[in-house]
Structures are given as C-alpha cells and as structure tokens.
Amino acid sequence: MSSLRNRDIISIGDLSKDEIQAVLDQAANFEQRLARGESHLVAQLLQDHILATVFYEPSTRTRLSFESAMNRLGGRVISVAEAKTSSSAAKGETIYDSGRMLESYADVIVQRHPATGSARALADAASVPVINAGDGTGEHPTQALLDLYTIQREGAGNGLRALDGLHVVMVGDLKNGRTVHSLSKALTNWKVNFTFVAPPQLAMPDEVVAYLRQRGATVQQATELAPALSSADIAYITRIQQERFSSVEEYMKYKGVYVITAAAVAQAKPGIAIMHPLPRVDEIDTDVDKLPNAAYFRQARNGVFVRMALLTMVLGGD
Amino acid sequence: MSSLRNRDIISIGDLSKDEIQAVLDQAANFEQRLARGESHLVAQLLQDHILATVFYEPSTRTRLSFESAMNRLGGRVISVAEAKTSSSAAKGETIYDSGRMLESYADVIVQRHPATGSARALADAASVPVINAGDGTGEHPTQALLDLYTIQREGAGNGLRALDGLHVVMVGDLKNGRTVHSLSKALTNWKVNFTFVAPPQLAMPDEVVAYLRQRGATVQQATELAPALSSADIAYITRIQQERFSSVEEYMKYKGVYVITAAAVAQAKPGIAIMHPLPRVDEIDTDVDKLPNAAYFRQARNGVFVRMALLTMVLGGD
Amino acid sequence: MSSLRNRDIISIGDLSKDEIQAVLDQAANFEQRLARGESHLVAQLLQDHILATVFYEPSTRTRLSFESAMNRLGGRVISVAEAKTSSSAAKGETIYDSGRMLESYADVIVQRHPATGSARALADAASVPVINAGDGTGEHPTQALLDLYTIQREGAGNGLRALDGLHVVMVGDLKNGRTVHSLSKALTNWKVNFTFVAPPQLAMPDEVVAYLRQRGATVQQATELAPALSSADIAYITRIQQERFSSVEEYMKYKGVYVITAAAVAQAKPGIAIMHPLPRVDEIDTDVDKLPNAAYFRQARNGVFVRMALLTMVLGGD
Numbered sequence: 001m002s003s004l005r006n007r008d009i010i011s012i013g014d015l016s017k018d019e020i021q022a023v024l025d026q027a028a029n030f031e032q033r034l035a036r037g038e039s040h041l042v043a044q045l046l047q048d049h050i051l052a053t054v055f056y057e058p059s060t061r062t063r064l065s066f067e068s069a070m071n072r073l074g075g076r077v078i079s080v081a082e083a084k085t086s087s088s089a090a091k092g093e094t095i096y097d098s099g100r101m102l103e104s105y106a107d108v109i110v111q112r113h114p115a116t117g118s119a120r121a122l123a124d125a126a127s128v129p130v131i132n133a134g135d136g137t138g139e140h141p142t143q144a145l146l147d148l149y150t151i152q153r154e155g156a157g158n159g160l161r162a163l164d165g166l167h168v169v170m171v172g173d174l175k176n177g178r179t180v181h182s183l184s185k186a187l188t189n190w191k192v193n194f195t196f197v198a199p200p201q202l203a204m205p206d207e208v209v210a211y212l213r214q215r216g217a218t219v220q221q222a223t224e225l226a227p228a229l230s231s232a233d234i235a236y237i238t239r240i241q242q243e244r245f246s247s248v249e250e251y252m253k254y255k256g257v258y259v260i261t262a263a264a265v266a267q268a269k270p271g272i273a274i275m276h277p278l279p280r281v282d283e284i285d286t287d288v289d290k291l292p293n294a295a296y297f298r299q300a301r302n303g304v305f306v307r308m309a310l311l312t313m314v315l316g317g318d
Numbered sequence: 319m320s321s322l323r324n325r326d327i328i329s330i331g332d333l334s335k336d337e338i339q340a341v342l343d344q345a346a347n348f349e350q351r352l353a354r355g356e357s358h359l360v361a362q363l364l365q366d367h368i369l370a371t372v373f374y375e376p377s378t379r380t381r382l383s384f385e386s387a388m389n390r391l392g393g394r395v396i397s398v399a400e401a402k403t404s405s406s407a408a409k410g411e412t413i414y415d416s417g418r419m420l421e422s423y424a425d426v427i428v429q430r431h432p433a434t435g436s437a438r439a440l441a442d443a444a445s446v447p448v449i450n451a452g453d454g455t456g457e458h459p460t461q462a463l464l465d466l467y468t469i470q471r472e473g474a475g476n477g478l479r480a481l482d483g484l485h486v487v488m489v490g491d492l493k494n495g496r497t498v499h500s501l502s503k504a505l506t507n508w509k510v511n512f513t514f515v516a517p518p519q520l521a522m523p524d525e526v527v528a529y530l531r532q533r534g535a536t537v538q539q540a541t542e543l544a545p546a547l548s549s550a551d552i553a554y555i556t557r558i559q560q561e562r563f564s565s566v567e568e569y570m571k572y573k574g575v576y577v578i579t580a581a582a583v584a585q586a587k588p589g590i591a592i593m594h595p596l597p598r599v600d601e602i603d604t605d606v607d608k609l610p611n612a613a614y615f616r617q618a619r620n621g622v623f624v625r626m627a628l629l630t631m632v633l634g635g636d
Numbered sequence: 637m638s639s640l641r642n643r644d645i646i647s648i649g650d651l652s653k654d655e656i657q658a659v660l661d662q663a664a665n666f667e668q669r670l671a672r673g674e675s676h677l678v679a680q681l682l683q684d685h686i687l688a689t690v691f692y693e694p695s696t697r698t699r700l701s702f703e704s705a706m707n708r709l710g711g712r713v714i715s716v717a718e719a720k721t722s723s724s725a726a727k728g729e730t731i732y733d734s735g736r737m738l739e740s741y742a743d744v745i746v747q748r749h750p751a752t753g754s755a756r757a758l759a760d761a762a763s764v765p766v767i768n769a770g771d772g773t774g775e776h777p778t779q780a781l782l783d784l785y786t787i788q789r790e791g792a793g794n795g796l797r798a799l800d801g802l803h804v805v806m807v808g809d810l811k812n813g814r815t816v817h818s819l820s821k822a823l824t825n826w827k828v829n830f831t832f833v834a835p836p837q838l839a840m841p842d843e844v845v846a847y848l849r850q851r852g853a854t855v856q857q858a859t860e861l862a863p864a865l866s867s868a869d870i871a872y873i874t875r876i877q878q879e880r881f882s883s884v885e886e887y888m889k890y891k892g893v894y895v896i897t898a899a900a901v902a903q904a905k906p907g908i909a910i911m912h913p914l915p916r917v918d919e920i921d922t923d924v925d926k927l928p929n930a931a932y933f934r935q936a937r938n939g940v941f942v943r944m945a946l947l948t949m950v951l952g953g954d
Binding site: 039040043060061064065067068071072077081082278279280281286289297300301303304 | 365366368370394396398399400401410411414415418419420422423424
C-alpha cells in the first residue's frame with residue numbers, strides 16, 4: 001500500500017480500498033487514544049506544523065472540524081474564513097498564485113471553493129499537501145471518509161465493523177447531493193446493498209447507478225421509505241430543498257414524506273443507524289435525537305477523528 | 319462550596335457569593351503569577367484543551383479577551399467571529415444542533431447571541447461547559463465578574479479589598495443597561511450603598527431597585543452627578559444612546575450632563591475609581607485617562623484574569 | 637547599535653542601516669535553521685507570547701504571513717480579520733482606546749488601517765510594541781524589509797549578498813506605490829543605482845527622486861523597459877491600475893507595455909531577479925513562473941522569515 005505522505009486528497013476516488021481503510025483504522029486509533037485520556041500524547045504528533053484553512057464559501061462545521069483536529073494534534077492553524085472578500089481574491093489573484101503563496105505559510109492546506117476543479121488547481125500549484133473540503137458540485141472526500149467511518153463504527157462496540165453484506169438506504173435529494181454520490185461510489189469497495197429512496201425527479205443519476213452495479217453492488221430504487229427501512233442497517237438522510245422543484249405544490253408533496261420520526265425508527269430494523277451530513281432542518285424529527293439510533297451527532301464527531309488521521313498521514317506524523 | 323467544574327456560566331445569579339469570591343480570588347492569583355513572570359507555568363494549565371468562541375454579534379473586546387485568556391493558559395481556540403453569516407446558521411440550524419456539533423469540536427464554548435435565553439438553550443444541548451458572553455437583553459456574567467473584580471481590586475494594593483461599606487455610584491442609561499442590572503444585583507452579596515444617577519426616563523427599573531432593597535442594600539436615586547461623586551468609592555459610567563430619546567432636544571439635554579472630566583474627578587472623593595464597560599464614546603473625557611482614578615483600562619485588562627479563572631475552573635484545571 | 641526590543645516598527649525610515657541589516661541577518665538565520673530541520677527549537681522562542689493582528693482592511697497575504705511567523709516561533713495569535721465591522725470600531729472607539737484595550741490582550745500588535753498615521757497613533761497608546769502592516773498611503777515597513785531581504789538573498793547562494801553596485805529597476809505605477817517609495821529610500825543605505833520605468837503620468841515623484849540623489853544614489857528615469865532590463869540585477873514590477881488614468885485609451889496604451897514575459901527575461905541581464913509585491917494580475921506572464929529568475933514567490937516566502945526576525949527582536953526573544 002502506498003503511503004499517504006505528501007499526497008493531495010482531492011477525491012475519494014483517488015484512494016484505494018486499502019488506503020481508505022488505513023485512514024479509518026487510524027481514525028479509530030485516535031478515537032480510542034482520546035477516550036483513554038492520551039490527549040497529551042496525541043498533542044505531540046503535529047507540533048511545529050501549520051494548517052491553513054481557506055474557505056471561499058462559509059462552512060462552519062467543516063472548518064471548525066479541521067481546526068479542532070489540527071489543534072488536538074498539537075498543530076497550529078491560520079485561517080481565511082471568508083476568502084471571497086479577502087484582498088487577494090478581490091484583486092483577481094488566481095488559484096495558482098494563491099497556492100504558491102499558501103505553500104510558504106503552511107505545511108498543509110484545506111480549501112473550500114465553489115468552483116469544481118479548484119482543489120486540483122490548488123494542489124497543482126502548491127508544493128504542500130492539499131485537502132479538498134468541497135469544490136462546488138465536485139468532491140468533498142473527508143465527508144465521504146467520515147461517513148464510511150461512521151458506517152463501520154456504528155453497532156461495532158469499540159472498534160470497526162465489516163461492511164460486507166450491509167444494507168444502506170439513502171433518502172432525499174439523491175440527484176444533486178455530492179455527498180451521496182461520493183459515499184455510494186466509495187462503498188463499492190465493499191459488498192454493500194443499496195436502496196435509494198427519492199422522488200422521481202430527485203432520483204440517483206443513472207450514471208451513478210450504472211457505476212455502482214458495474215462495481216458489483218446490488219441497487220434497488222424506491223419512492224416509499226418505510227419498506228426500505230425495515231431491512232436497513234444504515235439510513236442516510238439528506239435534505240430536499242425547495243428550489244429544486246418547479247412549484248411549491250410539488251415541493252410540499254415530497255417535503256413531509258421522507259421525515260424520519262421516532263415512530264418510523266420504531267418500525268425500522270432494530271439497530272438501524274440514522275445518519276445525516278448536517279445541518280438538518282426538519283428531515284429528522286427532534287424526537288429521534290435521544291434514540292440510540294441517532295448517529296448524526298456521532299457522525300459529526302467522527303469527522304474530527306477522520307481529519308486527525310488524514311492530517312497526520314499526509315504530514316507523515318503517523 | 320460546590321465546585322465550578324463542568325458548570326455552565328449563564329447568569330451571575332447562578333453563582334453563590336462563595337463561588338463568585340472563589341473566581342475573583344483565582345483571578346487575583348493569575349494576575350499575581352503573571353506579574354511574577356510565571357507565564358510559562360500558567361501556560362501549562364489548559365494544554366490540550368480547546369475553546370470555541372461563537373459570536374452571532376460581533377464583540378471584538380469580549381472575544382479577544384476570552385481568546386487571550388485561553389492562550390495564556392496554554393489552551394487552543396477555534397472561532398466563529400461572524401456566526402450570523404455562517405453556513406450552518408444561514409441554513410436554519412437550531413441552537414440545539416449547533417451545541418451538539420460544538421461539543422464534538424471543543425471542550426468549552428463561549429457564545430454571544432442576540433436572543434435572550436440562547437445561552438441556556440446552548441448549555442442544555444452541549445455536554446461541555448458553556449459560558450454566556452451576552453445574550454440579548456439577558457445576561458453577560460463575565461462582565462459582572464470582571465466589574466466585581468475591579469471594584470475589589472481598585473485601591474487595594476496588591477490584593478483584593480472588602481466590599482462592605484463601599485459607596486457605588488452608577489451613572490447614565492440605567493434603564494436599558496444589562497451591565498448595571500447584573501452588577502448591582504451581584505453586589506448585594508456584600509453590604510454596598512448605591513446611588514443611581516440618571517435622567518428620569520432612563521432611571522434604574524423599579525423592580526431592580528426593589529430587589530436590591532429587599533436584599534438589604536441602601537439605594538439613593540438622583541439626577542445630579544456632582545453630589546453623588548463627592549462620597550463615591552466607585553463611579554460606574556455607562557453611555558446614553560440617542561436612540562433612547564423621543565427627540566434630539568431631549569437627548570442633547572442629557573448627553574453633556576453626565577460627562578466625567580478631570581475637573582469632576584478633582585471635586586470627587588479622593589481615591590474614587592472611574593469605571594466603564596467600554597467602548598466609551600465621550601462619556602468620559604480623555605483628560606481623565608492619565609489620572610490614577612481612571613480604572614476603565616485596568617477593568618478591561620482584569621477581564622483576561624477573570625476569564626482565565628473561569629475557564630480554568632469549569633475545565634477542572636485549577 | 638540600539639536594540640529593537642520593545643520598539644515600535646512604524647516606518648522603515650525609523651531604522652538605521654545597522655538595525656535593518658540586523659533584521660535581515662536574523663531572517664537569514666531563521667531561514668537556515670528551518671531548512672536544517674530545527675523547527676522544533678525555533679518553536680520555543682516565543683512560547684507564552686501573544687500576537688494580535690488587527691486588520692481594518694483585508695490583506696490575506698500580510699495577515700497570514702505574520703500569523704505563520706508567530707506560529708513558527710511557538711507564539712499564539714488572536715485576530716480581528718475584519719476590524720472595520722467589529723463592534724468597538726462601529727461604536728466609534730478611537731485608535732487610542734483600541735490600543736489601550738489591545739495592550740491588555742497581546743504582547744505585540746500588528747495593525748493594517750486605511751488612515752495614514754494610524755499606526756503611530758496606536759503605538760502612542762499601547763505599551764506593547766506595534767508593527768505597522770500598512771497605514772493608507774503611508775508606510776508598510778515589513779514589506780520594505782522583505783524586499784530588501786529578497787534583494788540580498790537572490791543570487792547569493794546560501795547567504796546574503798552585498799548591495800553596493802547593484803542596478804535596481806522599478807517598473808509600473810511608481811507615483812502611487814508606497815512600496816517602491818519606501819524600498820527605494822531604504823536602499824540608499826547602500827550604494828545602489830536606480831532606473832525608474834513608468835508612463836510620464838505615473839513617474840516616481842520628484843521629491844522621492846531628489847531624496848534618493850541627495851543620499852548619493854544614481855537615478856535614471858525611462859519610459860522604455862527593455863534597455864533598462866539589459867543591465868538590471870533586480871526588476872521590481874508593480875501593477876498599473878486602470879483607475880489611475882483619465883481614459884480607457886490612455887490605460888490600454890500602457891497596460892500591455894510593461895508586461896514581463898519569458899522572452900523579455902531572455903533578453904535581460906543573465907541572473908536578473910524578477911520581484912513583485914503580489915498579488916499580480918497580468919504584469920508578469922505566467923510563463924515566467926518556472927524560470928529561476930522568478931523571485932516573487934520566494935519574496936512572499938521571505939516575508940515569513942523577516943517577520944519572524946522582527947517579532948523575535950521586538951519581543952526580546954533573540
């Protein structure tokens with residue numbers, strides 16, 4: 001297996017199954033070490049290293065998660081929380097020049113940018129590793145990694161579980177969500193069965209379904225939620241946004257259909273884990289929050305462990 | 319006395335007299351240690367701890383004061399300086415979900431939010447301690463603590479002084495200022511005499527005055543400043559904002575009346591300490607700045623010691 | 637030579653030749669130590685020190701460069717990236733009051749402000765060292781220092797080179813650029829020959845030329861670029877902004893004239909170093925980027941070493 005040292009992390013598709021599993025194992029290792037009270041030791045791993053977080057779109061959750069991860073490892077953070085209005089970008093600086101600047105200030109760069117391909121452009125410029133924190137409708141690989149970690153982690157006691165044979169249900173706007181595209185593709189590294197539950201106009205794109213089947217996955221498509229939940233190990237919920245519909249009536253017809261409630265969880269397969277990339281609005285009723293099945297806040301927490309793993313591995317601190 | 323470990327600090331009214339005094343004593347201890355050159359030792363107290371500062375309203379002074387305090391203690395800071403425009407809040411995330419997110423990223427959370435009650439809502443959600451840095455017209459407990467520290471610290475040599483018997487004059491907009499409400503209530507833990515100097519339409523609310531008297535305080539109310547200053551140990555000045563008046567004439571009538579000048583200080587009780595929560599505009603003439611009575615910049619500095627004490631105590635680092 | 641300990645760095649003109657050289661030597665020392673892998677040792681120099689960066693105008697490059705420098709030295713950073721909209725400034729706080737606040741929160745302050753003289757005003761208020769990161773059309777001394785460092789560093793193997801006898805060509809908008817004014821004046825500490833290449837309406841101001849000549853420098857002025865480059869050791873390029881011209885035609889006439897291309901470099905003196913304060917737009921063609929003569933990204937990197945030197949020296953950590 002190739003090392004991730006000095007690697008750019010642009011797309012989850014760039015990582016082999018072994019590399020993905022190595023990140024998840026390292027994440028599990030960090031979760032265990034922090035639980036054992038070894039924060040002092042962990043905080044020595046990236047001392048004298050600087051992370052630059054550069055966000056052309058605000059994303060509080062992703063930015064804070066990376067910054068928390070770097071700080072837990074003893075590293076330092078410099079940040080441009082609103083890069084769009086920063087002087088250099090406003091003056092017309094290119095991504096290339098930005099990369100040549102940032103490589104002098106930091107040892108690793110995390111960038112969120114609205115343009116697809118901008119992460120690759122930055123990585124081509126900068127001599128230090130670049131981690132893509134979302135580039136338009138493109139990729140958001142650390143989201144896919146933390147989702148995979150959560151799927152392996154839920155229902156697995158203290159460690160990680162095998163993914164082969166799991167039934168993963170994805171729900172909501174499957175057409176526009178880069179999250180569900182990346183995650184489903186990454187899951188074909190294992191033998192996973194999918195059910196995609198969406199309104200017809202928001203169904204998983206044909207090319208994604210074709211890719212998954214070609215990689216050996218079993219794919220079911222549905223518009224009704226309850227039957228899918230009855231055998232699901234994982235229900236991955238995404239938000240349906242009103243602007244995706246041509247009329248308010250059309251939107252209202254689907255809006256309430258896929259809401260996860262405590263009653264729905266009670267009818268679902270015992271031990272089902274409810275996931276959501278967050279922030280949620282009302283796709284998951286707050287009465288689910290207290291159930292052991294509510295995995296979405298653990299999922300957010302897992303993002304810190306996964307990003308600790310990735311930062312350590314690309315910087316060679318592991 | 320109960321420990322403050324893992325406690326949320328939402329309202330100064332939640333703290334007993336003993337707990338308040340413990341915070342002030344700890345603050346004095348930090349001030350002395352830093353003055354003795356023990357910054358290196360102090361910087362080991364909160365290593366491996368992360369503070370999240372989340373400000374839905376900008377407040378440079380309060381945010382920097384907390385962040386300075388955390389850094390002096392060796393801790394780390396992640397920050398959302400403009401949370402209102404952050405992606406999660408803009409997408410409609412609730413305070414509850416925000417709290418469940420932040421508890422995964424940080425060991426203690428400081429929040430400023432325009433809505434009264436929002437600090438309590440965050441504390442109810444998050445498993446880590448929450449410190450309220452101002453919630454609308456509600457509370458701002460660390461301001462009250464640093465004010466109390468300053469009152470004990472002024473005129474006390476190297477330590478703190480007893481508050482019993484002090485004459486505290488509060489001046490300006492006493493109707494709308496959460497600062498003077500919280501501080502005056504907190505001062506009833508000691509035997510303090512108050513004089514409230516304000517235009518009639520900006521007088522201290524009746525319910526506050528009633529509360530203070532019921533707790534045993536002596537309360538005078540006045541519209542003239544000079545007589546009150548002649549016997550005051552402390553003059554706590556607040557700003558009169560034009561928007562509080564129905565006409566410009568009414569505003570102009572009072573605006574200049576309560577300005578503290580060097581001449582006014584010369585007529586006041588010797589040793590009087592002039593306090594102000596800052597920023598000031600013109601309520602205190604700059605010719606006061608060089609007088610030993612000008613306590614307001616020391617007051618701002620005291621905020622760092624008080625917040626160091628509080629962060630250490632809620633995180634169990636003391 | 638006087639020490640820089642506790643000194644405010646407001647204008648490059650405040651520093652003697654010996655003081656400037658001491659900063660550049662210290663910067664070279666840091667560059668060498670980091671190249672030798674001594675980052676762990678360097679990171680102990682300013683532990684327990686806090687830098688406040690306060691930017692009333694956004695300047696990503698300058699802010700990140702200072703923050704990277706402070707973190708490389710083991711220090712901590714608190715930051716106001718958008719001070720203009722901060723609560724204190726919005727409420728009308730003066731620079732004086734801001735300085736009295738910041739001196740309580742930090743051990744050194746870096747300020748960028750649109751008003752000429754604002755850095756001096758802050759330094760007069762604050763008891764801790766203030767470093768001017770640009771005040772309107774006034775000064776930006778660390779830019780001049782990193783430019784001087786780059787001129788000494790280019791073509792000098794591992795160390796610094798003597799400046800006497802060098803031919804420095806400055807190109808573009810020489811009328812409005814505070815960078816070229818400060819740098820050319822600072823270069824008169826050595827025996828440097830200047831050629832200033834600019835459209836007549838953007839020529840170097842007469843008073844600057846007079847100052848340089850009075851200090852013993854040889855000054856040529858020109859409107860054509862190629863002849864000057866044929867004997868230049870340094871070409872310092874600046875941007876020509878459209879808003880400086882009375883008509884679009886006038887602007888278009890000059891815009892393309894002073895573009896540095898790989899072909900132009902091939903015709904220039906061998907070993908010429910191309911410098912630019914960045915961000916560039918199109919004054920330097922991207923085909924220059926891969927040439928060894930392209931010094932502008934190294935120049936940005938040098939900013940970190942120079943700021944490390946300066947922070948260490950004013951804080952007495954050297």
